[in-house]
Amino acid sequence: MELSGEYVGCDGEPQRLRVSCEASGDADPLQSLSAGVVRMKELVAEFFGTLVEQDAQGLAEDPDDALDGDDEDDAEDENNSGRTNSDGPSAKRPKPAS
């Protein structure tokens, strides 16, 4: 008896997880299968844990984030240009006094 799992990702490549559930001697086959299920849970947790981490890293390295950063820089430039415009009137005020 073998408890098997297969994962197919975006690339279409299958990855298999296998757990042997051979009953030893007079042991109950269902008992062996239950032990196999426990082992499969461990494998699944390990496998998908790695997969989730890779997915998170992929999102972190997304080029769109860089573009978002550029947008922020552009916003700051606009703010600076606004400040420059606000300095204009203050420079003109001394002229009426003379």
Place this chain on the structure above:
Amino acid sequence: MQDPVEGLDGRAGLAEGEDSQLRPQAPDAQASSQNSATEGDHGNVPRSCPQDSGRPAAPGTLATPGSQAAPGSPSPGNTVGSGAAAEEAAVIPHSEQATLVPGRNGDTASTRNRHLEFSVTVPFRTAMEAGMARRSLVANARPQQVMVQQEFTANDSILAVRWTTDDPVLFRISINTFLDQLSLVMRNIQRLEFVAVVKRGRGRSRES
């Protein structure tokens, strides 16, 4: 005496030459025949010889345009052919691009639209056990169908379960839940067998 004879021979030779040259072209032949008649009338005058030599040049000049026309006609054809070839050359890359771009886009689209899949096969001892497990697990899985698609199949004594989703996190949650429930189902099956054995034992003791 011989001189007049030689002169006649020369004229005859010229006439033959003109005829041979003009035979391929009927209009030129007629013109040359008229000229030859005139030449016959003025044959006594030696000055007419240079003029005669000049006149045959005209057919040559006429022939030249014909010869030019012959190579001229293929050249436009060649141009048309080269144009067609150019068009074909231009079209082929375009068609190739057309065939490649959809392929690339198709690959990209298929890659983007491809769902994640996970399947588990559980080998029970009997078809009855597999059926019992399937019925129990299907009922428990219904609330999760909204987020993750699950498919349960019992083939003889083999239970096969397949998940389809886009999010690996949901995968882990759903599969772990399934495995926990599977363990519970197996325990229940064992207990049912135990109860059955006990009942059989009691029946035998009563009979005895």
